[in-house]
Amino acid sequence: MVSIKRTTIRDHAHRRILKDKLIFGMVIFLSMVTISPIILIIAKLVINGFRQISLNFIIQNTPGTFEAMTAVANGELIPGGIANGITGTLLMVALASVIAIPIGVVTGIFLYENPGKFIANLTRNVADILQGIPSIVLGLIAYIWVVKGITNGFSALAGSVSLAIMMLPMIIKSTEETLKMIPQTIKEAALALGVPYYKVILKVLIPTGFSGLLTGILLGISRIMGETAPLMLTALGSTVVNFDISKPTSAIPLLIWEFYNDPNMVSLIWSSSLLLMGVVLLLNLLSRQLANSSI
Amino acid sequence: MKENIEKIKDPIISTRNLSIAYDKGNYAVKQVSVDIKKNSVTAIMGPSGCGKSTFLRAINRMHELYENIETEGEVFLNGKDISKMQVIKLRRMAGMVFQRPNPFPTMSIYDNVIAGYKLNGIHIKKKEKDEIVERSLLDVSLWDEVKDSLFKKGTFLSGGQQQRLCIARALAFNPKVILLDEPTSAIDPVATSKIEDLLVKLKKNYTILMVTHNMSQAARISDYSLFMYLGELVEYGKTKNMFTNPKDRRTEEYLTGKFG
Ligand SMILES: Nc1ncnc2c1ncn2[C@@H]1O[C@H](COP(=O)(O)OP(=O)(O)O)[C@@H](O)[C@H]1O
Numbered sequence: 001m002v003s004i005k006r007t008t009i010r011d012h013a014h015r016r017i018l019k020d021k022l023i024f025g026m027v028i029f030l031s032m033v034t035i036s037p038i039i040l041i042i043a044k045l046v047i048n049g050f051r052q053i054s055l056n057f058i059i060q061n062t063p064g065t066f067e068a069m070t071a072v073a074n075g076e077l078i079p080g081g082i083a084n085g086i087t088g089t090l091l092m093v094a095l096a097s098v099i100a101i102p103i104g105v106v107t108g109i110f111l112y113e114n115p116g117k118f119i120a121n122l123t124r125n126v127a128d129i130l131q132g133i134p135s136i137v138l139g140l141i142a143y144i145w146v147v148k149g150i151t152n153g154f155s156a157l158a159g160s161v162s163l164a165i166m167m168l169p170m171i172i173k174s175t176e177e178t179l180k181m182i183p184q185t186i187k188e189a190a191l192a193l194g195v196p197y198y199k200v201i202l203k204v205l206i207p208t209g210f211s212g213l214l215t216g217i218l219l220g221i222s223r224i225m226g227e228t229a230p231l232m233l234t235a236l237g238s239t240v241v242n243f244d245i246s247k248p249t250s251a252i253p254l255l256i257w258e259f260y261n262d263p264n265m266v267s268l269i270w271s272s273s274l275l276l277m278g279v280v281l282l283l284n285l286l287s288r289q290l291a292n293s294s295i
Numbered sequence: 296m297k298e299n300i301e302k303i304k305d306p307i308i309s310t311r312n313l314s315i316a317y318d319k320g321n322y323a324v325k326q327v328s329v330d331i332k333k334n335s336v337t338a339i340m341g342p343s344g345c346g347k348s349t350f351l352r353a354i355n356r357m358h359e360l361y362e363n364i365e366t367e368g369e370v371f372l373n374g375k376d377i378s379k380m381q382v383i384k385l386r387r388m389a390g391m392v393f394q395r396p397n398p399f400p401t402m403s404i405y406d407n408v409i410a411g412y413k414l415n416g417i418h419i420k421k422k423e424k425d426e427i428v429e430r431s432l433l434d435v436s437l438w439d440e441v442k443d444s445l446f447k448k449g450t451f452l453s454g455g456q457q458q459r460l461c462i463a464r465a466l467a468f469n470p471k472v473i474l475l476d477e478p479t480s481a482i483d484p485v486a487t488s489k490i491e492d493l494l495v496k497l498k499k500n501y502t503i504l505m506v507t508h509n510m511s512q513a514a515r516i517s518d519y520s521l522f523m524y525l526g527e528l529v530e531y532g533k534t535k536n537m538f539t540n541p542k543d544r545r546t547e548e549y550l551t552g553k554f555g
């Protein structure tokens with residue numbers, strides 16, 4: 001009787017250990033499946049794109065088709081670079097940030113301050129919906145508002161507006177979430193010192209939640225940096241460096257699209273993607289670092 | 296006034312029919328009229344939820360930050376109606392210390408002490424700032440422990456040190472009264488006894504009004520005690536008398552541990 005019982009117990013234990021091992025193996029396998037695309041992508045970009053990256057790649061404009069064709073025919077590296085794209089991306093991301101960050105932070109503060117109010121709930125829902133709108137539609141909106149309405153033609157401003165609308169809900173949400181994480185008692189400590197409310201927000205809440213706010217902003221930037229679709233309808237592209245916000249402007253993702261359409265430029269696709277991916281990855285890591293170091 | 300409520304001459308704080316409701320008609324503090332003696336330690340006791348914190352926070356008008364809270368009756372500080380005072384003046388005169396130590400996490404120890412000046416944009420000379428910081432930290436017996444690390448973040452200190460820093464932050468404004476809401480409930484016994492000693496020392500220059508969940512703490516350090524029950528002030532008098540000879544049955548039951 002006793003011995004029978006013991007075998008059953010041991011049997012159960014054995015089965016449990018086997019089950020544990022099986023699940024562990026599955027978890028490892030699935031993790032590999034998840035991370036392998038990103039490893040494969042990075043490997044591909046590095047192998048195919050690294051050769052083209054040099055100082056010239058960063059400081060020169062895109063080459064003409066003919067120059068590229070000659071270089072390819074002679075088996076040389078394609079001359080020129082993507083300076084017009086880099087500066088365009090920087091210009092439009094900066095302008096989009098200038099538009100979206102103040103509006104987003106102020107709106108986030110408003111949501112945090114009036115959690116139950118009808119208008120706050122409405123704003124929160126609108127932000128959610130905005131986040132779900134396909135970026136090409138935002139491009140269309142910016143096309144109608146800015147390209148047709150303000151600059152009378154494709155422009156960096158129009159591109160920035162479409163990117164700003166994309167960035168806005170992310171900043172609103174991260175601001176609200178960050179402020180919610182700050183203990184109420186920190187706020188009360190300042191109020192108990194007689195500090196007026198607006199100063200509590202400016203001098204206590206924002207500095208205390210600063211790394212959280214910055215995290216949201218960096219993630220927002222890394223998100224809009226790679227956007228292509230809305231820029232096709234707004235910024236259009238340019239073969240030269242342009243800092244005039246009322247003129248068509250290039251951007252790195254736009255260039256990648258152009259290179260894709262030109263059989264002579266194919267090898268530039270990889271180097272441009274490598275650069276873009278590197279910057280976006282860096283921003284992501286940086287924001288993760290910040291998020292961990294915050295309260 | 297009721298017979299179980301001691302009368303005090305020249306009180307620093309007086310409340311008259313003070314009632315406070317979080318929801319309309321639902322009072323957390325009911326018709327409290329009491330006078331607090333200057334340069335004394337007064338303990339507010341009572342079971343959890345009886346309205347101790349609510350009462351304390353009425354004295355520096357913390358309630359007006361929340362729209363739903365309604366306050367009736369009057370509070371006088373140093374003979375003046377607090378509802379007619381400027382908020383900043385009132386809060387400079389009545390410093391507050393909270394249950395959990397709450398130094399500003401972005402500020403150094405030094406800046407935490409003078410946070411009241413910094414955040415309000417009150418400009419004072421560097422020399423004066425140094426003096427205020429040193430005096431306030433000396434007052435809370437923290438100076439020797441932190442004088443070499445004044446520019447480190449306040450949040451690096453231990454819980455007990457942080458709480459003393461928060462008291463120093465209140466003292467920096469040279470207040471008349473210090474309102475403390477269970478200041479030792481979140482810190483260890485050794486740090487607690489340091490803070491208790493400190494409060495007894497501070498009553499020479501300030502009036503201490505402190506909520507405590509801990510009867511023996513009230514017995515150890517307070518001169519007067521206030522016993523609240525379900526929002527009402529049940530009994531108020533010299534701590535010694537209240538502990539040895541409580542007048543109200545509910546006070547007696549609380550002090551003998553029948554509830555709470
Ligand atoms: N912010 C609030 N909103 C609604 N009710 C509250 C709030 N704070 C306290 N109360 C209620 O008021 C009563 C008194 O609370 P409080 O003053 O915190 O008691 P104590 O400090 O004595 O434990 C309790 O019944 C509590 O539930």
Ligand SMILES: [Mg+2]
Nearest residue numbers: 347348349476
């Ligand atoms: Mg309380």
